[in-house]
Amino acid sequence: MTVVDLTADVFVAGGGPAATWAALKAAEAGADVVLADKGYCGTSGATASSGTGVWYVPPESAARDAAMAEREALGGYLSDRRWMRRVLDRTYTAINELAGTGRYPFPVGPDGAELRTGLQGPEYMRRMRAWIRRAGVRILDHSPVTELLTDGQGAVAGAAGYRRQAEQRYRVRAGAVVLATGGCAFLSKALGCDVNTGDGALFAAEVGAELSGMEFSNAYGIAPEHTSVTKTAFYNYATFYRGDGTVLEGAGSQRGRSVIAKTLLHEKVYCRLDLADEAARRAMRLAQPNFFLTFDRMGVDPFTDLFAVTLLAEGTVRGTGGIRITDDDCSTTVPGLYAAGDAATRELICGGFTGGGSRNAAWAISSGTWAGSAAAAHARSLGRRADGRRLRAAGRAGLRPTGKPARADEIGEIVAEVQDEVLPYDKNYLRSGDKLRESLTVLDSAWSRLRTSLHGEGVHEVRARQAAAMVAHARWMYTSALARTETRGMAKRLDFPGQDPAQRHRTVSGGLDTVWTRAEAREDAEVAV
Numbered sequence: 001m002t003v004v005d006l007t008a009d010v011f012v013a014g015g016g017p018a019a020t021w022a023a024l025k026a027a028e029a030g031a032d033v034v035l036a037d038k039g040y041c042g043t044s045g046a047t048a049s050s051g052t053g054v055w056y057v058p059p060e061s062a063a064r065d066a067a068m069a070e071r072e073a074l075g076g077y078l079s080d081r082r083w084m085r086r087v088l089d090r091t092y093t094a095i096n097e098l099a100g101t102g103r104y105p106f107p108v109g110p111d112g113a114e115l116r117t118g119l120q121g122p123e124y125m126r127r128m129r130a131w132i133r134r135a136g137v138r139i140l141d142h143s144p145v146t147e148l149l150t151d152g153q154g155a156v157a158g159a160a161g162y163r164r165q166a167e168q169r170y171r172v173r174a175g176a177v178v179l180a181t182g183g184c185a186f187l188s189k190a191l192g193c194d195v196n197t198g199d200g201a202l203f204a205a206e207v208g209a210e211l212s213g214m215e216f217s218n219a220y221g222i223a224p225e226h227t228s229v230t231k232t233a234f235y236n237y238a239t240f241y242r243g244d245g246t247v248l249e250g251a252g253s254q255r256g257r258s259v260i261a262k263t264l265l266h267e268k269v270y271c272r273l274d275l276a277d278e279a280a281r282r283a284m285r286l287a288q289p290n291f292f293l294t295f296d297r298m299g300v301d302p303f304t305d306l307f308a309v310t311l312l313a314e315g316t317v318r319g320t321g322g323i324r325i326t327d328d329d330c331s332t333t334v335p336g337l338y339a340a341g342d343a344a345t346r347e348l349i350c351g352g353f354t355g356g357g358s359r360n361a362a363w364a365i366s367s368g369t370w371a372g373s374a375a376a377a378h379a380r381s382l383g384r385r386a387d388g389r390r391l392r393a394a395g396r397a398g399l400r401p402t403g404k405p406a407r408a409d410e411i412g413e414i415v416a417e418v419q420d421e422v423l424p425y426d427k428n429y430l431r432s433g434d435k436l437r438e439s440l441t442v443l444d445s446a447w448s449r450l451r452t453s454l455h456g457e458g459v460h461e462v463r464a465r466q467a468a469a470m471v472a473h474a475r476w477m478y479t480s481a482l483a484r485t486e487t488r489g490m491a492k493r494l495d496f497p498g499q500d501p502a503q504r505h506r507t508v509s510g511g512l513d514t515v516w517t518r519a520e521a522r523e524d525a526e527v528a529v
Contacts, residue, residue, distance in 0.1 A: 001167075001169055001206030001457075001458070002165070003169045004166075004168055004169070007032075007172070008031075008172055008173070008174045009031035009376060010022075010023075010031045010033045010035070010178065010372065011033075011158060011159050011172045011177045012026070012038055012178045012180060012375075013159060013178065013179050014036075014341065014343070015038070015042070015141075016044070016046070016048070016125070017124070017361065017364040017365060018180035018368035018371075019035060019041075019180035019340070020035070020362040020368070022178045022371045023035045023132045023137045024131060024132050024135055024340075024372065025369045025376070026366045026373065026375055026376040027135040027137050029376035029377065029380075032136075033136070033138065034174070035138070035139050035140065036161055036172070037140070037141055037143065040142060041129050041139050041196050043125065044195050045192055046317055047124065047192065047361070047364075048121050048192060049122075049191050049192030050120055050121050050229075050231060050288060050291075051119065052356065052358075053089065054361045054362055054365075055091055055359045056117045056362070058092070065084070070122055071350070071351075071353060073087050074254075074489065075347075075350050076343070076352040076488035077504060078506060079350055081387075083349050084348075086328070087349050087359075087363060088116045088362070090362075090365065090366040095116050098124075098164040099116065099388065100341060100343055101131070104123070104124065105123070116204070128523065129176075142163065142164040143157050143161050143162070145160070145181070146160060146162055146207070146465050147393055147465075148204075148394045149391045150161075150391070154207065154306065154335070155335035156177045156334055156335065156336035156337040157173065157386070158171065158172050158177065158391060159174070160278060160291045166375060166458060167458060169390065171391075173386070173387070173391060174379065174386075175379025175382045175386040176336045176374075176375035177337055178202060178339070179200035179338070180340040180341045180368060181343045182195065182196040182342045182343055182456055182501060183314075183315055183316030183317040183322060183522040184198030184201070184315045184469065185313060185314050185315045186313055186470055187415065188312050188314070188315075188419075189312065190221055190230045193314065194316055196317050196342070196467040198316070198472070199469045200339070201322065201472065204343075205510055206394045206395060206396060208333065209320065209324065209333050209334045209337060209339075210300075210323075210333050210509070210510045211321065212319050212325075212345040212507065212508050213322070213345045213346075213347040213352070214321035214481075216317070216352045216430065216490050217316060217321050217480075217481075217490075219318035219355075220312060220313055220314060220429055221311065221312050221314050221356070222235050222257070222260070222292055222310075223310055224302075224309055224312075225309060230312050230314065231356070232477075233345070233356070234251055234273060234288065235252075235253035235273070236253045237273045237274075237280060237284075237295055240252070240269055240271050241265065241271070242270070243268050245303035248263060255368065257429075260309070261429045263309055264310065264311065266305065270306045270308055272305065276303060276484060313422060315422070316342060316473070318354065318355055320351070321347075322343055322345040324374060327369050329356050330344065330370045330373070330374060331396075335378075338375050340368040340371040341364040341368060342360065344367055346360065349363060351489055352489015356379075373458045396512070397450055397468035398452060398455065399461065400455075401451065401454060406453035406454065406455070409458060409462055414450050414454060414468075414471065415470065417471075419469070421442055421474060422470075423476070430494055432493065433493070434495075436478045436481055440479065440508070443478065449466055449514075450471060451465075451468075454467065476515060479516075480507045483507050484503060503519075505519045505522060506519070507520070
């Protein structure tokens with residue numbers, strides 16, 4: 001198979017908000033940038049498929065203080081107000097820049113002022129694609145990354161992947177790499193998340209990077225039964241019911257989702273958005289038109305008719321765990337490697353709890369900006385040395401098995417095996433030590449097997465790497481969840497239902513063949529429990 005060789009100052013893996021902001025800021029800093037997306041940049045990913053709120057708060061001290069305090073308790077007091085301030089500042093500036101240079105058409109309110117606290121995902125990402133193209137970024141669409149490249153000292157020096165439509169491999173020599181590949185939703189069919197299989201975390205771990213907050217990974221979105229639309233915010237207006245029409249006491253969107261999960265184990269749960277008044281109903285249809293498409297096609301009025309709901313796993317897409325950030329520039333523990341968006345931990349601003357959009361959207365913009373600018377500076381610091389480095393391929397599981405390659409259908413078996421351990425509510429959402437250990441036994445065995453024999457060629461190589469990434473992700477998640485013997489943020493333990501003040505720390509993890517964890521103390525002391 002032919003290999004296309006490219007050279008750039010900065011390589012960006014991903015095609016969503018974090019990736020495009022990283023590519024934009026690297027290009028504006030004078031770097032030659034190549035961006036590779038698993039899908040078509042501007043249309044793939046969770047943001048491009050729907051609307052999203054943004055953590056956009058004017059620079060007024062009272063408003064900013066309230067915004068920072070709003071979810072600190074939900075997040076288990078693990079967030080860092082210094083990072084919150086940085087993200088609020090950066091997001092405010094960037095959204096204003098998006099309105100101007102980026103030409104985004106924000107709606108106008110009754111007072112004539114633009115409403116900049118939300119974005120229509122399809123239009124947002126269409127504008128971001130156009131913007132980075134004007135900046136000179138080279139875009140490789142339908143070109144999933146399969147591994148990172150390093151130099152003789154272990155610094156990241158580029159990436160390699162596969163171009164689906166051209167059916168050819170590619171390799172990009174680069175001075176620095178930004179991983180903005182999103183989180184991992186385990187192919188659960190949640191809206192826009194099939195490209196989010198945790199690839200970036202696998203690539204990072206293979207070159208020695210660490211992860212953080214992987215226990216905060218049991219996010220499930222509410223969706224109408226047999227659909228993929230997990231726009232959970234609207235369920236704040238919902239009342240949930242049992243099949244006999246009685247109210248399901250304690251069930252809710254932000255608090256009470258565990259009640260829904262427990263009930264779904266043995267009976268259906270129904271819903272009606274009956275708490276929304278006429279003004280709210282109009283606003284909801286304007287803000288999230290695709291939320292209502294399914295209902296309109298079924299002839300269901302969600303405000304007056306009961307409809308069955310389910311929960312879809314969203315893992316670290318709506319969780320907060322990801323690649324550990326070591327500095328303000330979103331660098332990792334590996335020289336030349338930066339992380340942004342959902343691929344990176346969001347504990348710094350969310351602690352142990354977040355949701356769709358809002359802070360995640362602000363983090364994507366801010367971390368992408370910082371990572372792209374820093375990657376450009378790092379590449380510039382290398383000068384001509386970057387072009388002469390000998391490249392080494394870092395990929396292992398699914399690419400270079402230690403034993404005899406197995407049959408091609410093993411990929412599907414591995415995917416089904418990991419899904420059996422992470423999608424069921426009673427294993428992942430309703431966690432307990434015994435169940436976590438049982439799942440880890442299965443997952444460790446799956447990893448050992450895939451490390452020995454999993455292999456694919458061409459498009460099957462991409463699938464094999466996705467399978468390996470999902471198994472690795474699940475092992476980091478459950479090992480970190482076992483290490484946190486308490487309930488904090490979204491990391492709930494049925495066997496440890498209380499919050500332990502002695503565990504107000506972060507859980508760092510890593511490793512592939514052998515997974516490890518360690519506790520890391522928080523540095524920010526502004527917030528009192």
